[in-house]
Amino acid sequence: MTDLPLTRADALARLAAFVPVAGQDYGRLRNLDLGPGRHRHVSRLSAALRRRLITEDEVIAAVLAHHPYPAAEKFISEVFWRTYWKGWLESRPGLWPDYLRAVAQAGARLETDQDLRLRHARACAGQTGIDCFDAWVQELDSTGYLHNWARMQLASIWIFTLGLPWELGAAFTLARFVDADPASNTLSWRWVAGLHTAGKAYLSDAGRIAAMTGGRFAPKGLATRAVIGPETLTVPRPMPPRAPVRPAPTAPSLLLLTPEDLSPETVPALQDLPIRAMACLDGESAADRIALQDALARAQARWPEARCKGALAPADLAQAAQDGAQIVTAFAPVGPAADRLTALPRGLPLTEYLRDWDAQVWPQCQKGFFALKQHIPAILAKRGLA
Numbered sequence: 001m002t003d004l005p006l007t008r009a010d011a012l013a014r015l016a017a018f019v020p021v022a023g024q025d026y027g028r029l030r031n032l033d034l035g036p037g038r039h040r041h042v043s044r045l046s047a048a049l050r051r052r053l054i055t056e057d058e059v060i061a062a063v064l065a066h067h068p069y070p071a072a073e074k075f076i077s078e079v080f081w082r083t084y085w086k087g088w089l090e091s092r093p094g095l096w097p098d099y100l101r102a103v104a105q106a107g108a109r110l111e112t113d114q115d116l117r118l119r120h121a122r123a124c125a126g127q128t129g130i131d132c133f134d135a136w137v138q139e140l141d142s143t144g145y146l147h148n149w150a151r152m153q154l155a156s157i158w159i160f161t162l163g164l165p166w167e168l169g170a171a172f173t174l175a176r177f178v179d180a181d182p183a184s185n186t187l188s189w190r191w192v193a194g195l196h197t198a199g200k201a202y203l204s205d206a207g208r209i210a211a212m213t214g215g216r217f218a219p220k221g222l223a224t225r226a227v228i229g230p231e232t233l234t235v236p237r238p239m240p241p242r243a244p245v246r247p248a249p250t251a252p253s254l255l256l257l258t259p260e261d262l263s264p265e266t267v268p269a270l271q272d273l274p275i276r277a278m279a280c281l282d283g284e285s286a287a288d289r290i291a292l293q294d295a296l297a298r299a300q301a302r303w304p305e306a307r308c309k310g311a312l313a314p315a316d317l318a319q320a321a322q323d324g325a326q327i328v329t330a331f332a333p334v335g336p337a338a339d340r341l342t343a344l345p346r347g348l349p350l351t352e353y354l355r356d357w358d359a360q361v362w363p364q365c366q367k368g369f370f371a372l373k374q375h376i377p378a379i380l381a382k383r384g385l386a
Contacts, residue, residue, distance in 0.1 A: 021041070022043070057383060087358070132216075141176065244351070263298070328352075331352040
């Protein structure tokens with residue numbers, strides 16, 4: 001059972017508890033993985049930020065109210081990393097269907113390659129004999145969470161020591177993380193595998209694992225060389241992110257919630273819309289469903305005259321839209337939510353709102369992270385956060 005916040009109230013409480021240590025303490029201790037239930041040096045806000053139960057602006061504003069930017073720079077950079085992955089993938093949307101095809105192809109190999117099937121099964125069960133890897137798999141299965149530093153080690157061991165396709169590893173973690181984000185998950189695995197920055201892979205080190213875990217682990221037999229596979233891809237040139245079809249400001253509207261943005265009451269673009277009804281698409285996980293119900297309750301409090309239709313299957317949305325001339329939903333970045341919206345029945349009057357945060361930051365995410373990092377102080381100043 002996860003202790004990650006899946007309601008806005010819990011997320012705000014977690015943020016308030018974390019703020020005192022978000023400065024130099026975070027910068028110094030953030031990579032320590034002390035084990036399940038002891039991740040006190042990181043915020044554990046990822047599940048809430050992934051669903052925008054709270055926003056990046058809210059988190060950064062709270063941190064900067066207690067710490068000057070230089071002291072909080074490490075934590076704020078981590079908030080921007082999440083946005084960076086989304087913006088980078090938005091500029092190269094074809095990598096998502098490429099990944100899905102590669103997962104299917106690797107899955108097909110499992111059917112015919114007995115050795116690969118056995119090694120994959122042992123990895124997924126946490127029965128490899130590599131102490132840290134097996135413990136992390138068990139923690140992930142029981143809590144839906146891993147420390148970010150541990151995620152890099154697990155991915156590196158999966159790829160370079162166990163010799164398993166990175167795509168199967170990315171699919172394994174995407175299905176289990178309570179904070180699963182398609183951009184962060186897919187692109188982080190690509191980065192570890194040496195496919196994000198050409199020729200630069202991430203190789204786990206047994207001594208560093210022992211140090212960062214307080215001596216809990218002493219892994220044996222880790223790869224000492226990162227062999228970047230022959231499937232190395234040419235990264236496509238970035239393109240401008242797709243533009244949303246914006247809602248008409250005076251048209252009666254049905255507000256459609258997805259796990260991409262679950263604090264609609266904080267969106268300036270929605271405040272004056274005549275929202276007549278609200279609904280959500282069925283969540284794909286138990287965590288999604290908890291967060292969606294919390295968001296629906298808050299939306300109902302904000303727009304009490306709107307009819308709440310609850311969770312709908314895609315086929316039921318056309319009937320529900322009869323209450324409004326347009327369906328208004330959050331911009332869905334590349335990933336499963338966007339795929340589900342694309343698969344809705346044709347002809348639905350679907351419109352999207354794009355958060356100002358994304359509109360401002362995504363254009364700076366087309367190269368490496370450090371190209372974005374140099375713009376962070378200016379972004380914060382422009383947004384009134386510094």
